Structures are given as structure tokens and as C-alpha cells.
Amino acid sequence: MLKIFGDSGGPLCDGVSRRDFLKIGGLAFGGLSLPQLLRAEHLQGIRKSHKAVIMIYLVGAPPHQDMFDLKMDAPSEIRGPYQPIRTNVPGIEISQHMPQCAKIMDKLVPIRTMFGSPNGDHDSFICYTGRPVTRQPPGGWPAMGSVLAKLSGTIDPAIPAFVGLAPRAGHPPYGSPGHPGFLGVTHSAFRPNGPGMEDLHLNGLTLERLADRKALLAGLDRFRRDVDSSGLVEGFDAFQQEAFNILTSSRLMEALDLSKEPTKVRERYGKGDPKNYGDGAPRNCEHFLIARRLVEAGARCVTLNFGRWDFHSDNHSELLTHLPLFDQAYSALVEDLHERGMEKDVAVVAWGEFGRTPQINKDAGRDHWPQVGCALLAGGGMKTGQVIGATDRLGGEIVERGVHFGEVFATLYHQLGLDPNRVTIPDLSGRPQFLVDGWEPMRELVSG
Numbered sequence: 001m002l003k004i005f006g007d008s009g010g011p012l013c014d015g016v017s018r019r020d021f022l023k024i025g026g027l028a029f030g031g032l033s034l035p036q037l038l039r040a041e042h043l044q045g046i047r048k049s050h051k052a053v054i055m056i057y058l059v060g061a062p063p064h065q066d067m068f069d070l071k072m073d074a075p076s077e078i079r080g081p082y083q084p085i086r087t088n089v090p091g092i093e094i095s096q097h098m099p100q101c102a103k104i105m106d107k108l109v110p111i112r113t114m115f116g117s118p119n120g121d122h123d124s125f126i127c128y129t130g131r132p133v134t135r136q137p138p139g140g141w142p143a144m145g146s147v148l149a150k151l152s153g154t155i156d157p158a159i160p161a162f163v164g165l166a167p168r169a170g171h172p173p174y175g176s177p178g179h180p181g182f183l184g185v186t187h188s189a190f191r192p193n194g195p196g197m198e199d200l201h202l203n204g205l206t207l208e209r210l211a212d213r214k215a216l217l218a219g220l221d222r223f224r225r226d227v228d229s230s231g232l233v234e235g236f237d238a239f240q241q242e243a244f245n246i247l248t249s250s251r252l253m254e255a256l257d258l259s260k261e262p263t264k265v266r267e268r269y270g271k272g273d274p275k276n277y278g279d280g281a282p283r284n285c286e287h288f289l290i291a292r293r294l295v296e297a298g299a300r301c302v303t304l305n306f307g308r309w310d311f312h313s314d315n316h317s318e319l320l321t322h323l324p325l326f327d328q329a330y331s332a333l334v335e336d337l338h339e340r341g342m343e344k345d346v347a348v349v350a351w352g353e354f355g356r357t358p359q360i361n362k363d364a365g366r367d368h369w370p371q372v373g374c375a376l377l378a379g380g381g382m383k384t385g386q387v388i389g390a391t392d393r394l395g396g397e398i399v400e401r402g403v404h405f406g407e408v409f410a411t412l413y414h415q416l417g418l419d420p421n422r423v424t425i426p427d428l429s430g431r432p433q434f435l436v437d438g439w440e441p442m443r444e445l446v447s448g
Contacts, residue, residue: 050155050298050345051300051345051346051347051380051415051416051417052295052299052300052301052302052345052346052347053144053145053148053300053301053302053346053347053348053349053380053412053416054288054291054292054295054301054302054303054304054333054346054347054348054349055127055128055144055145055178055301055302055303055304055349056288056303056304056305056306056330056348056349056350056351057124057127057128057166057281057303057304057305057306057350057351057352058306058307058309058326058350058351058352059124059169059174059280059281059305059306059307059308059309059310059352060122060174060280060307060308060309060310060352060353061122061309061310061352061353061354061355061356061368061373062309062322062352062356062373062374063309063311063315063319063355063356063366064112064114064355064356064372064373064374064391064395065078065079065080065356065358065366065395066080066082066095066315066316066319066323067094067095067098067110067323067374068094068095068110068111068112068374068376068387069112069374069391069395070082070083070084070093070094070095071358071393071394071395072084073393074358074393074394074395077359077360078358078359078360078394078395080315080316080360081316082095082096082097082316083096084096085098085099085102086102087101087102087103087105088102088103088104088105088106089105089106089385089386092105092110092386092387094110095323097319097320097323097324097327098323098326098327099327100327100328100330100331100332101327101330101331101376103331104331104334104335105385106384106385107334107335107338107343107378107379107384107385108334108376108377108378108384108385109376109377109378109382109383109384109385109386109387109388109445110374110375110376110387110388111374111375111376111377111387111388111389111403111408112372112374112387112388112389112390112391113372113388113389113390113391113398113400113401113402113403114351114355114372114373114374114375114389114403114404114405115370115371115372115373115398115402115403115404115405116130116132116404116405116406117132117353117354117370117373117405118132118133118134118370119370120354120368120369120370121133122171122173122174122310122353123173123353124173124174124176124178124305124353125141125173125176125179125353126353126405127351127352127353127405128143128144128145128176128177128178128179128303129141129142129143129144129178129181129409130144130405130406130408130409130410130436130437130439131405131406131436131437136181137182137427137428137429137431137433138182138427138428138429139181139182139183139184139427139428140179140181140182141181141182142179142180142181142182142183142187142425143162143177143178143179143180143181143189143303144178144301144409144412144413145161145162145163145164145177145178145189145300145301145302145303146162146178146179146180146181146183146187146188146189147183147187147425147435148161148162148300148301148416149161149162149183149187149300149301150183150187150425151418151423151425152300152416152418154298154300155298155299155300156251156297156298158250158251158252158298159251159252159255159294159297159298159299160189160190160252160299161299161300161301162178162187162188162189162190162299162300162301162302163177163189163190163191163192163294163299163301163302163303164176164177164178164189164190164191164302164303164304165177165191165192165193165287165290165291165302165303165304165305166191166281166303166304166305167193167276167281167282167305169276169279169280169281169305170276170278170279170280171279171280174279174280174281174305174308175281175305176305177189177191177303177305178303182427182428182433183425189303192256251297251298252297254297255290255293255294255296255297255299256290256293256294258286258289258290258293261289261293265289265336266286266289268328268332268335268336269285269286269288269289269328269329269332269333269336270285270286270325270328270329270332271284271285271286272284272285272286272325272329273325274286276308277307277308277321278308279308280305280307280308280309280310281305281306281307281308282306282307283306283307283321283322283325283326284304284306285325285328285329285332287304287306287329288304288329288330288332288333289329289332289333289336290302291304291333292333292336292337292342292346295342295346296340296342306326306329306350307322307325307326309322309352311356311365311366312361312363312365312366312367313361313363313364313365314363314364314365315356315360315364315365315366316364317364326350330348330350330376330378333348334348334378334379337378337379342379343378343379343380343381344379344380344381345379345380345381346379346380347377347378347379347380347381347382347412347415347416348377348378348379348380349375349376349377349378349408349412350375350376351373351374351375351376351405352373352374353373354368354369354370354373355369355370355371355372355373355374356368356369356373357369357396358394358395358396369396371396371397371398372391372395372396372397372398372402375403375408377408377445380412380415381415381447382411382415382445382446383444383445383446383447386444388401388403388442388444389401389402389403403442404439406436406437406438406439407439407440407441407442408442409435409436409439410435410436410439410440410441410442411441411442411445411446413435413436413441414441414446415441415446418435420434420435420436420439420440420441421434421435421436421438421440422434423435
């Protein structure tokens with residue numbers, strides 16, 4: 001980590017000092033040097049754009065039957081106590097505890113038939129890669145954010161292409177922002193509060209000395225020798241360049257500073273709860289607003305992890321602490337993107353790793369159900385105001401239009417201007433790997 005000491009300039013909106021945000025995690029840097037970026041764009045035929053994705057991992061897997069696929073004709077031990085409400089799209093109904101999303105259903109796409117998780121194990125991996133955790137190449141599959149950092153590089157050198165807002169969690173996969181896999185640590189998520197902040201330190205550099213480029217580079221050289229001696233980092237030039245870009249610009253600091261937002265906007269998103277929920281993630285509504293500010297500033301992919309939805313007991317009472325906060329923050333984000341004219345460029349997807357059992361168990365909970373789950377999409381120039389897929393009377397089996405995680409990824413890449421079945425990235429052996437496993441963009445969501 002690069003640790004820059006100096007005047008904190010006062011606390012930010014969440015009580016974290018400006019000094020804390022100036023601790024730049026060395027293991028979190030990603031992106032390309034300019035020559036690498038130009039070469040990658042030339043080879044791949046990729047045009048830089050301001051298109052972006054915000055990916056929201058609903059930690060631990062939410063119950064589709066209590067959100068977008070209520071089964072009112074099923075027995076009480078299946079349907080639960082919640083009632084459906086109408087949305088602003090005729091024929092689409094969702095949970096009574098998501099009234100804000102109901103008001104903007106014309107801007108949303110609930111998917112009721114997600115599948116693809118190979119088992120019932122908890123992991124954010126499939127949500128951030130579109131692939132199951134099994135059958136990986138050496139180094140592992142990279143998250144979408146890492147792919148975009150590799151192929152498209154940065155829009156603004158001071159803003160990392162891939163930012164992960166997930167804090168450390170008791171169950172490590174619950175705190176993952178998405179791993180870089182075989183792309184390596186130079187394409188990891190930049191994490192303002194991530195665990196990489198504790199790994200490496202560069203001492204003896206103050207903000208006053210930051211203006212002296214020679215002093216900074218000398219410090220970076222010492223840092224490089226220390227890193228090289230421990231064998232931790234390959235291709236340090238990319239780290240060095242991004243560190244310098246970030247530390248000599250206020251752009252990232254400004255994007256993370258919610259005090260610059262009007263009070264009305266911050267109130268619309270809400271605060272939520274910044275504390276981790278059990279061994280999961282926080283129900284931090286402000287992360288949704290920070291995500292919008294980051295993509296507006298130039299990030300290509302922002303991931304955030306929300307809550308802990310693994311309700312094996314007291315499912316419906318626990319949902320009352322999660323659904324209203326998610327409903328407020330997600331709907332605020334989508335409306336905000338539309339009001340700013342960003343809805344065609346920025347896609348938003350929220351989902352968990354699998355679904356929950358139709359049968360409510362003896363502890364009033366729902367257990368793991370990899371057969372079918374749900375997702376909620378918005379923006380990105382996709383065709384919204386529709387619901388995709390249908391399950392049987394009990395909500396346990398797909399009967400119409402199952403959707404694999406890989407199909408959503410293929411759609412997102414397509415909307416970002418990347419052909420998911422033509423663009424490749426080399427793995428550690430040099431073998432070219434496609435962005436998805438043969439899936440096509442969803443015809444329901446894309447034009448043409």
C-alpha cells in the first residue's frame with residue numbers, strides 16, 4: 001500500500017477521514033499503462049467509451065418467491081405472508097415491500113428464472129464472472145470488472161477502471177468484489193476500504209512532499225525494491241503509474257465524497273446501515289450513490305455487496321430489514337441515472353448466487369435452491385418494462401425461459417460494445433479465452 005500522511009481535511013460523509021481515503025492499496029491497483037492500453041485497443045478493435053456496469057451482489061442469495069415471483073395460489077407453507085402489489089407496468093406484480101421499484105417498473109427488468117449455480121454453496125463468484133466456480137483454467141476466471149480493466153483500460157487516469165466497494169466480511173466470499181483470476185493483480189478491483197490496505201506500506205511521504213515528483217518517484221522506487229524482494233507483484237509499472245495518477249489528482253477523492261451531493265439526493269438514496277450484517281456485507285444504501293458517482297467520474301465497473309440474505313430461519317421477518325432498504329437504494333440509483341441521462345450507458349444488475357426453497361422450513365426460513373433464482377436489471381440501453389421467465393405453481397422449477405448467468409453477462413458485454421463470442425483474452429498459458437461460455441446476448445433485452 002501507498003500510505004500518504006498529511007492533513008485530513010475533515011471527515012467525509014460516513015465519518016471516514018480524508019486521510020483514510022488517501023491510503024491507496026498497492027494490491028488493489030488495476031488498469032493499463034498508456035502504451036499497453038493503446039496496443040490492447042488496437043489489437044482488440046475496442047473503442048473507449050463511457051459505458052459502465054454497476055453490479056450488486058445480494059449476499060447469501062435472496063428469496064425470489066418473496067420479491068418478484070409471489071405464488072398466491074400455492075399453499076401457505078409455500079407462498080408466505082407477503083402480498084403482491086401492482087407496478088406501473090400492467091400485468092407485472094412484485095412484493096408489497098418493494099413499492100419504490102413498483103413505481104418505476106417501466107425502467108426495470110425482473111428475471112424470475114436465473115440458473116447456473118452448480119451447487120448450493122455460497123459464493124459471489126458466479127455473480128461477478130457469469131461462470132460456475134468449477135472447471136476453471138489456471139489462475140481462475142476473472143470478474144467482469146477485471147476484464148473491462150484489461151480490455152478497455154481507464155477513461156480517466158485518476159479513476160480506476162474497476163472499483164469494489166465490498167468491505168471485509170466474516171465469510172470471505174461475502175466480501176469479495178470479484179477476483180481478477182488469470183488476469184493477475186494488476187487488474188484487481190481498487191478497494192477504498194479493502195483488505196489490501198493493510199498489506200504494504202510506504203512510509204515517510206507527506207502531502208507536502210507529494211508536489212515534488214522526484215521525491216514521490218524515489219519513494220516509489222524504495223517501495224518497488226521492498227515489493228520485489230518479497231515476490232508479491234509482477235508488472236509493477238502499472239501499479240506505479242496508477243498510484244501516481246490517483247495520488248496527484250483529486251478526482252477519486254471527489255467521487256468518494258458524498259458531501260458534494262445535494263441533501264435531497266442523499267435522502268432519496270437513504271443511509272441504510274454501514275455495519276456488516278452478521279458475517280455478510282453492510283446494508284449501506286450510500287454505496288449505491290457512491291457507485292453512481294464513480295461511474296460518472298469514469299469507472300467502468302463498480303461492484304457492491306449488500307446485506308446477508310441467507311435466511312434459514314425467520315425469513316419473512318428478516319426480509320423486513322433488507323427489502324425496504326434495497327428497494328429505496330436501487331430505485332433511487334435507477335431514477336438518478338435516468339435524470340442524469342446516463343441510463344443508456346450504465347447498466348445495473350442485482351442478484352444472488354441462487355434461489356431459495358419453495359417450502360418454508362420448520363424454522364420459518366427458506367433453504368438453498370440452486371434450481372432457480374432471480375435478478376433485477378436496469379439501464380444499459382436494454383429493453384426494460386418487462387418480466388422475463390416463469391416458474392411452476394410452487395416457484396421451484398423453471399417452466400418458461402430459463403436464463404443462465406452467462407446470458408446476462410453476454411448481454412452486458414454486448415451493450416458495452418464487446419462481442420462476447422469474438423473478443424478473447426489470453427489465460428496464463430497464452431490460450432485465448434472467450435468472455436462467456438458460448439452464451440448469446442438475450443434477444444429480449446437487446447435491439448436488432
